Amino acid sequence: MENIDIQILDTPLSIDKSYDFVVHKGCGGICLFVGTVRNHNKGETVTHLDFESYKPMAIKELSKIAKACSDYHKAERISIHHRVGHVGLKEKAVIIAVSTPHRTAAFEACQYIIDTLKETVPIWKKEHLEDGSFWVNARP
């Protein structure tokens, strides 16, 4: 779809590319969410993350989310870029960009996309700590 840009990449993400896709003359509001790797989780020190995806299904699920967002929030353009592979501290794991005519819908649409992505999209992160590594949400 020409107003929706979904990519799963094993190279560093670019805020400019996400922004440039969604900017539109009919839209006064653009909201960007960037998910970055932080150095702690549940009291432990994280050294880096590894992301894995079931790529064709992840793209399908992200497309469903983008379509629902477009229909409900009247987003003009949506860009979702997710990184896979090794992602270091402070690096960008995901960028979501949305453009809408007015600002309220932009904030809501952006939040909807990241919240739903975290529930339904087949992407997994493995946390690397100082003394081991664990799949998040599947730790015994």
Added chain:
Amino acid sequence: MKILCFGIAKDITGQDIIQLNESVPENVKDLRQWIESVYPPMSALKSYMVAVNQEYAANGMTIKVSDEIAIIPPVSGG
């Protein structure tokens, strides 16, 4: 038939693709029982989903030998 494994399921089964040469489970519920009997740590997971042809599938969904099956442990993207 091929069963794709991701995340912790890949660690548990030791494979990213399980080649199933014996009789194919009739439905998702039977597939779950099969995989948990062959790989008991799968039943210790809090939960996991099964995808058939890249769509989440309920336990009652029937499976054909030509279907693409995937084991989807709890997701953690974003």
